[in-house]
Amino acid sequence: MYFIVALSMIVFSAMAVTTRKILRAATYLLFTLFAGAVVYFMLDYEFLGAVQIAVYAGGIVVLFVFAILLTSRPGDNSERLTSKSRVLGAVAAIATLVITGYALISRVSVALAPKPEMQALDMQQLGSTLMGTGDGQYLLPFEAVSVLLLACIIGGVVVARKR
Amino acid sequence: MFCCGVYGFITRKNMIAMLVSLELMLNAVDINFVVFNRFLYPEQTEGMFFTLFAIAIAAAETALAIAIIINIFRAVRNIDVRSLNEMKF
Numbered sequence: 001m002y003f004i005v006a007l008s009m010i011v012f013s014a015m016a017v018t019t020r021k022i023l024r025a026a027t028y029l030l031f032t033l034f035a036g037a038v039v040y041f042m043l044d045y046e047f048l049g050a051v052q053i054a055v056y057a058g059g060i061v062v063l064f065v066f067a068i069l070l071t072s073r074p075g076d077n078s079e080r081l082t083s084k085s086r087v088l089g090a091v092a093a094i095a096t097l098v099i100t101g102y103a104l105i106s107r108v109s110v111a112l113a114p115k116p117e118m119q120a121l122d123m124q125q126l127g128s129t130l131m132g133t134g135d136g137q138y139l140l141p142f143e144a145v146s147v148l149l150l151a152c153i154i155g156g157v158v159v160a161r162k163r
Numbered sequence: 164m165f166c167c168g169v170y171g172f173i174t175r176k177n178m179i180a181m182l183v184s185l186e187l188m189l190n191a192v193d194i195n196f197v198v199f200n201r202f203l204y205p206e207q208t209e210g211m212f213f214t215l216f217a218i219a220i221a222a223a224e225t226a227l228a229i230a231i232i233i234n235i236f237r238a239v240r241n242i243d244v245r246s247l248n249e250m251k252f
Contacts, residue, residue, distance in 0.1 A: 013187050016183055016184075016187065017180070017183070017184050017187070022179055022180055025179075025180055025183050026183065029183050029186060029187070032187065032190070033190065036190055036193070036194055039194055039197075039198075040194075040197060043197060043198065043201045044201070045197060045201070045211055047211075048197065048211055048214060048215060051215060051218060052218060055218055055219070055222050056186075056190070056218060056221075056222070059222060060186065060221075060222055060225050060226075063225065063226060063229055064179065064182070064183070064225075064229070066229075067179055067229040067232060067233065068179055070233060070236070071179070071232065071233065071236045072179075121208065121211075126208070129208065129212070130212070138212055138216075141212075141216055145216055145219050145220065148220065148223055149219070149223050152223040152224075152226060152227050155227055155230070156226055156227050156230040159227070159230040159231055159234050160230040160233050160234055
């Protein structure tokens with residue numbers, strides 16, 4: 001089950017960056033995000049999977065589709081990529097893969113470890129950790145993220161204003 | 164998935180396609196955090212909270228990037244990164 005999801009995630013993300021039509025890239029991004037949410041559900045983090053579906057797959061992809069429809073007609077294809085940029089991109093991607101793969105495989109000895117036991121995350125405990133001011137609790141980043149979202153809203157309205 | 168994002172970011176000319184590959188990179192890093200948290204420290208939830216905040220920040224950053232792209236489209240009428248080579252004055 002895990003292999004199906006991981007393989008589909010890799011295939012969809014590869015198709016998302018190599019297709020020439022942009023609207024198909026947005027659709028493949030949507031499928032990749034759904035596969036990511038399935039991975040979160042399989043790891044017993046249900047809240048995170050739900051947040052991923054609601055925010056990423058439901059919010060950001062819709063925003064992408066709006067931006068695509070505003071800035072280009074969907075019938076156009078992008079032009080064919082020049083070979084110089086493709087070689088450079090492939091070299092950078094393969095270099096990243098080799099370095100991170102080596103760093104990962106040389107430290108971890110088991111490849112298919114079973115999941116360790118974890119009791120399910122209690123929503124009340126999650127809420128109190130998010131809003132608490134104790135030792136390992138996250139009230140300060142929570143407020144900082146809300147200020148960031150406010151700044152982002154104001155910035156977005158100012159940048160995309162009608163002249 | 165991160166390598167697909169890197170490849171797409173360097174190769175594509177369309178700005179929205181570059182944003183797509185940026186989203187792929189961010190999502191790959193999020194999954195990495197969650198998996199490490201689950202397998203190495205199953206009692207603590209720090210990886211999950213980091214991923215939660217990373218999702219929120221990525222959403223804010225994508226919205227603002229799309230606003231900037233729409234503004235550029237109004238000024239130049241196309242969204243190629245290779246054709247933006249003039250400053251304002």
